[in-house]
Amino acid sequence: MDAYFYIILVVGLVSTVLCLGAGILRKAPNDVTILSVVAVEATLVVYLVGSIVRVVAGEAIAGEAWEFWGYMATAMLLPPGAVYWSILERTRWSNFVLAAVGVTALVMAARMNQIWY
Amino acid sequence: MKDQQSRTAAGGAPAESVRNTRNTGPGRLLIAVYGVFAISATARAGYQILTKFSEAPVAYLLSAFAALVYVVATVSLAKAGTTWFKVSVAAVLVELAGVLVVGALSVFDSVQFPHETVWSLFGRGYGFIPLLLPVLGLVWLYRRRPSRTAAAQAKARQ
Numbered sequence: 001m002d003a004y005f006y007i008i009l010v011v012g013l014v015s016t017v018l019c020l021g022a023g024i025l026r027k028a029p030n031d032v033t034i035l036s037v038v039a040v041e042a043t044l045v046v047y048l049v050g051s052i053v054r055v056v057a058g059e060a061i062a063g064e065a066w067e068f069w070g071y072m073a074t075a076m077l078l079p080p081g082a083v084y085w086s087i088l089e090r091t092r093w094s095n096f097v098l099a100a101v102g103v104t105a106l107v108m109a110a111r112m113n114q115i116w117y
Numbered sequence: 118m119k120d121q122q123s124r125t126a127a128g129g130a131p132a133e134s135v136r137n138t139r140n141t142g143p144g145r146l147l148i149a150v151y152g153v154f155a156i157s158a159t160a161r162a163g164y165q166i167l168t169k170f171s172e173a174p175v176a177y178l179l180s181a182f183a184a185l186v187y188v189v190a191t192v193s194l195a196k197a198g199t200t201w202f203k204v205s206v207a208a209v210l211v212e213l214a215g216v217l218v219v220g221a222l223s224v225f226d227s228v229q230f231p232h233e234t235v236w237s238l239f240g241r242g243y244g245f246i247p248l249l250l251p252v253l254g255l256v257w258l259y260r261r262r263p264s265r266t267a268a269a270q271a272k273a274r275q
Contacts, residue, residue, distance in 0.1 A: 067164060074156060085145065093142045097149040104153055 016102035063115035
């Protein structure tokens, strides 16, 4: 597991806890929960850029390259999708949808790490 | 969700659009999780079939079938109307049967089912969410069943 994974681990868990908490407290999605999911997307962008740099620099992906990029693309689609949905329905339940993004991103980052090394 | 329901019931006008749907409130969360499973199961099954189908055709066809069930469940839960409700019930029941049968087979006959699918070992590789999802799905479908929502609609009209 590299630094990218640990960054996503921390940001993803913080985002999930914040969104779960807001959902349990019966709050609608607000700036805090939505921005925490935006932060997850930001960490994925960092991972994407870092990975592109490493590949261009000549480092090889141990596993299937297209599997790695597939996971990356799917993971990056989740936060915008969840945020869009939470804007459409402003109830506490959207916070639980937002909460799912953090854990899913961290599971996918773990898988991406396995493929890379 | 509760105040949304009472609001529309009191307001009257948009009642029928709210009544026979399953894509608001907790259903939204359910669809989101089903959607993630639909995408990941489809990707995994596609990968397995394209790269190593001959290793375990049964297991990988099962993976593809599971992926299809998740896609159908996701789409049908998101759609309004009684027909889509029935499709949802069918998909979720197939999913429940699938996770129980494949889960049991993978435990008792691990020689025949050594290759991973979403439903192997009752979905252990996915945090047992595949086992939990159909149960939650059935509970949600029961709470939003069309007969009940029709009754609520009639009540709102009075």
